[in-house]
Amino acid sequence: MNEQLSFYMKNADYTQIDRAQLTPMMQHYIEVKEQYPNALLLYRVGDFFECFFQDAVTVAQELELVLTSKESGKEIGRVPMTGVPHHALDRYTALLVEKGFAIAVCDQVEDASVAAAQKRMVERKITKLLTPGTLTEEGMLHARRNNFLTSIVIAGNHWGLAYTDISTGEFYTTQSQNLESLALELLRLHPAEILLPTNAPDLGSMLRPGEKSDSIPDFLPENFCYTLRSQTQFSAGEARNQLLEYFRVRSLEGMGCSNLPLGVRAAGGLLFYIEETQKAHQVPLQTLRTYTLNDYLILDPQTRRNLEIIQTVRDGTYHGSLLWALDRTCTAMGGRALRRWLLQPLLEIKGITARQDTIAELIQETNLRDELRQLLRQIYDLERLSGRAGAGTANARDLKGLAISLVRLQELATLAQKGNSPFLRALQSVPSDLEALGKKILDAIVESPPQHLGEGGLIRSGMDEQLDQMRETFEKDKQWLAHLETSERERTGISKLKVGYNKTFGYYLSIPRSKADLAPENYTRKQTLTNEERYITSELKERETRILTAKDDLNRLEYEIFADLRAEVGEKAQQIRDISRAVAAIDALAGLAELAVYNDYCRPEMVEGRCLSIKEGRHPVVEQTLPTGFFVPNSTNMGYEEERDTPDLIILTGPNASGKSCYLRQVGLIQLMAQIGSFVPAQAAKLGISDRVFTRVGAVDDLATGQSTFMVEMNETANILNHATSHSLILLDEIGRGTATFDGLSIAWAVAEYLATEIKARTIFATHYHELNELASILPNVANYQVTVKEMEQEIIFLHQVQPGGADRSYGIEAGRLAGLPPSVISRAQQVMGQIEKHSKIALGLRKGIIKEMKDNESLIDQLDIFET
Numbered sequence: 001m002n003e004q005l006s007f008y009m010k011n012a013d014y015t016q017i018d019r020a021q022l023t024p025m026m027q028h029y030i031e032v033k034e035q036y037p038n039a040l041l042l043y044r045v046g047d048f049f050e051c052f053f054q055d056a057v058t059v060a061q062e063l064e065l066v067l068t069s070k071e072s073g074k075e076i077g078r079v080p081m082t083g084v085p086h087h088a089l090d091r092y093t094a095l096l097v098e099k100g101f102a103i104a105v106c107d108q109v110e111d112a113s114v115a116a117a118q119k120r121m122v123e124r125k126i127t128k129l130l131t132p133g134t135l136t137e138e139g140m141l142h143a144r145r146n147n148f149l150t151s152i153v154i155a156g157n158h159w160g161l162a163y164t165d166i167s168t169g170e171f172y173t174t175q176s177q178n179l180e181s182l183a184l185e186l187l188r189l190h191p192a193e194i195l196l197p198t199n200a201p202d203l204g205s206m207l208r209p210g211e212k213s214d215s216i217p218d219f220l221p222e223n224f225c226y227t228l229r230s231q232t233q234f235s236a237g238e239a240r241n242q243l244l245e246y247f248r249v250r251s252l253e254g255m256g257c258s259n260l261p262l263g264v265r266a267a268g269g270l271l272f273y274i275e276e277t278q279k280a281h282q283v284p285l286q287t288l289r290t291y292t293l294n295d296y297l298i299l300d301p302q303t304r305r306n307l308e309i310i311q312t313v314r315d316g317t318y319h320g321s322l323l324w325a326l327d328r329t330c331t332a333m334g335g336r337a338l339r340r341w342l343l344q345p346l347l348e349i350k351g352i353t354a355r356q357d358t359i360a361e362l363i364q365e366t367n368l369r370d371e372l373r374q375l376l377r378q379i380y381d382l383e384r385l386s387g388r389a390g391a392g393t394a395n396a397r398d399l400k401g402l403a404i405s406l407v408r409l410q411e412l413a414t415l416a417q418k419g420n421s422p423f424l425r426a427l428q429s430v431p432s433d434l435e436a437l438g439k440k441i442l443d444a445i446v447e448s449p450p451q452h453l454g455e456g457g458l459i460r461s462g463m464d465e466q467l468d469q470m471r472e473t474f475e476k477d478k479q480w481l482a483h484l485e486t487s488e489r490e491r492t493g494i495s496k497l498k499v500g501y502n503k504t505f506g507y508y509l510s511i512p513r514s515k516a517d518l519a520p521e522n523y524t525r526k527q528t529l530t531n532e533e534r535y536i537t538s539e540l541k542e543r544e545t546r547i548l549t550a551k552d553d554l555n556r557l558e559y560e561i562f563a564d565l566r567a568e569v570g571e572k573a574q575q576i577r578d579i580s581r582a583v584a585a586i587d588a589l590a591g592l593a594e595l596a597v598y599n600d601y602c603r604p605e606m607v608e609g610r611c612l613s614i615k616e617g618r619h620p621v622v623e624q625t626l627p628t629g630f631f632v633p634n635s636t637n638m639g640y641e642e643e644r645d646t647p648d649l650i651i652l653t654g655p656n657a658s659g660k661s662c663y664l665r666q667v668g669l670i671q672l673m674a675q676i677g678s679f680v681p682a683q684a685a686k687l688g689i690s691d692r693v694f695t696r697v698g699a700v701d702d703l704a705t706g707q708s709t710f711m712v713e714m715n716e717t718a719n720i721l722n723h724a725t726s727h728s729l730i731l732l733d734e735i736g737r738g739t740a741t742f743d744g745l746s747i748a749w750a751v752a753e754y755l756a757t758e759i760k761a762r763t764i765f766a767t768h769y770h771e772l773n774e775l776a777s778i779l780p781n782v783a784n785y786q787v788t789v790k791e792m793e794q795e796i797i798f799l800h801q802v803q804p805g806g807a808d809r810s811y812g813i814e815a816g817r818l819a820g821l822p823p824s825v826i827s828r829a830q831q832v833m834g835q836i837e838k839h840s841k842i843a844l845g846l847r848k849g850i851i852k853e854m855k856d857n858e859s860l861i862d863q864l865d866i867f868e869t
């Protein structure tokens with residue numbers, strides 16, 4: 001910062017400045033800023049939106065803009081300033097909101113020239129308040145991702161949560177206990193903003209992701225944007241009234257939340273916030289729905305990350321994730337639905353079967369699928385467009401896109417009538433008034449409407465009698481004026497007669513002074529110049545007044561007609577959104593059908609119980625990244641039952657890079673896909689419902705939280721052992737590697753033993769500790785599998801085949817050689833390994849309690865003497 005600027009920085013804090021000394025504009029700026037102390041204030045000055053004082057410093061820093069200064073009063077001097085051009089406002093505010101700031105936009109609300117003529121300051125008002133969770137503008141939202149605003153109410157160990165995406169209108173609430181599950185639910189929703197009621201002094205402030213505050217309890221995840229709100233709006237009475245008023249109902253029973261007091265408080269408090277931030281725009285939310293955490297398969301954040309469901313672990317990109325591999329949707333609504341499904345797999349076979357039936361039908365009926373998808377491509381984002389119509393923020397292009405889609409809906413319904421599966425049936429009837437409304441809008445709005453409203457050119461001719469008449473008169477007047485010179489020359493015989501215009505008295509007729517005596521009677525002299533006389537006529541004045549006001553009147557009328565149409569759509573927003581949900585679902589399912597056809601997926605048989613049987617399964621993502629036919633399929637059979645020889649716990653060994661991790665994830669992903677109702681990459685599959693999928697994969701230092709690799713690993717393992725049930729699926733990729741070999745092996749052994757004997761969850765445990773293979777010879781529900789390689793003289797060939805039996809070595813030293821470790825290091829390593837193998841003997845056994853249990857089991861008794869410690 002240059003010296004001069006640092007001098008102005010003393011004025012960055014406006015509270016330290018004598019306000020009376022400031023210019024009137026600066027005084028107004030501070031007045032507005034004080035109403036929105038926690039938002040960055042962008043204030044329109046001419047063609048720019050400007051920031052002053054500390055906000056200028058922050059904005060310049062965050063957006064890498066030049067920080068300058070502005071003269072703000074004789075006694076004060078210059079204060080820090082930065083600004084953005086008014087036409088680029090959306091781009092810059094989007095960047096700031098993404099960084100977790102709230103923005104207040106103070107715009108000029110009258111023509112600056114009017115104010116200038118009256119020698120006063122132009123009127124300005126807050127026209128927008130943008131916060132990360134309350135965005136509705138297209139450019140600021142991710143088309144294929146929801147933007148959730150969440151609010152929470154905590155009472156002891158109980159909590160209530162409400163969330164909405166105000167751009168699509170979905171609105172949900174739930175209530176539960178156990179604060180850990182609250183954190184998990186927040187991590188699943190990944191809200192753009194969380195409202196937290198508090199009495200703390202920093203009330204009203206917004207904490208950006210990672211920012212610390214005493215008001216945020218420790219158990220809440222740190223990496224979100226929290227807005228601290230007043231407790232009052234979350235009190236039972238206030239919140240309930242707000243809900244009743246918003247939905248114009250007398251009781252909350254119809255919404256199913258009369259027994260969810262905390263959920264109601266969260267939902268009501270959330271509505272207050274929307275009202276406050278959206279100002280004039282009434283946001284049309286859908287009816288409040290309730291849900292419970294038990295409705296869905298629980299995926300903790302580690303599992304979502306490790307299975308790379310919506311983004312990859314390596315670089316956090318969508319490309320390479322499960323969603324990337326599965327998403328063949330044609331609309332943004334379908335894309336968002338598929339994403340939601342993947343984060344909320346189902347637990348009920350009924351719901352899964354309904355989706356499967358629809359996919360099956362769409363696989364079978366190729367033409368129907370193709371036609372459907374073709375039509376879906378022509379449907380715009382109805383959920384968001386109808387929201388903008390309802391809020392009165394949709395422009396003519398939005399409305400046009402919406403109208404095209406409404407007309408297509410009817411075609412979609414006709415097409416859906418060819419099918420019989422549940423989700424097609426749901427689309428078979430679209431209220432006919434929606435199509436009529438679509439047609440009406442298409443008839444009314446011109447082919448390519450302008451971006452801005454208020455400048456005319458929106459409405460076609462023949463739509464509105466008054467508009468047509470005004471346009472006709474306007475055209476006639478213009479033509480009359482255009483011909484006036486010729487017609488008056490003819491009438492008067494004065495060849496030098498002219499029509500002119502000046503600011504003082506508008507249009508006039510001018511005649512050379514020498515011909516002034518020829519001026520007709522209806523001419524009224526207005527001005528005499530050296531060489532000419534200027535006249536007006538009453539007709540000229542009449543037409544002039546009409547011409548000058550007609551353009552404004554026309555624009556105003558066009559806008560009114562448009563706004564009426566928009567309001568008509570707004571009234572039907574709820575109806576449109578109900579159908580949009582069905583469209584989104586059919587889009588997601590048609591995409592999954594397409595995927596199943598082209599990738600040769602099968603319909604998994606979903607059953608009660610713990611069976612997990614996959615014939616020739618494949619990893620859905622890795623398969624797509626390899627050339628066709630390169631992926632080696634592998635089968636899996638798990639879920640111990642006496643009559644079936646299938647294990648609960650598989651100890652999976654094999655050399656480095658042989659495909660253990662890939663196999664492990666493949667099983668998890670197939671289970672997950674099956675529970676969203678999708679077909680799966682396998683020849684056949686029979687799967688019991690899993691209540692949770694747990695993963696412990698790889699070792700990544702969590703530097704952000706200052707935890708070591710080993711501590712992260714142990715925390716994750718503890719989480720699994722404390723929460724898994726016999727209906728969970730657990731995927732463990734190495735445990736105990738981050739510590740000394742014997743410590744690690746001991747922990748791995750104890751964990752595996754606990755899982756197999758106490759929890760009896762279906763588990764695949766990939767490990768380089770071959771000693772764990774011994775467990776299989778003691779416990780009936782444990783089996784050894786290995787990923788095979790072919791050993792050649794100079795190299796190892798990876799077969800990627802999973803077969804029964806344990807691997808006896810890891811080929812770690814060979815891997816080191818392949819990676820280019822110096823030959824002397826390799827040969828020394830071989831020597832050391834020989835010595836270790838010769839001298840080490842690890843004695844392992846089972847826990848005392850288990851031995852007793854097993855003593856009752858005749859078949860195992862023979863083996864006890866080898867392992868008893």
Ligand SMILES: Nc1ncnc2c1ncn2[C@@H]1O[C@H](COP(=O)(O)OP(=O)(O)OP(=O)(O)O)[C@@H](O)[C@H]1O
Pocket residue numbers: 622630631632633634654655656657658659660661662663787800801
């Ligand atoms: N079934 C398969 N068919 C074809 N290629 C495969 C298969 N399984 C794995 N691969 C390929 O092998 C690579 C290594 O696999 P993976 O990471 O699963 O090995 P790993 O046994 O877990 O290794 P490490 O023990 O070093 O962690 C993968 O990137 C993948 O490209």
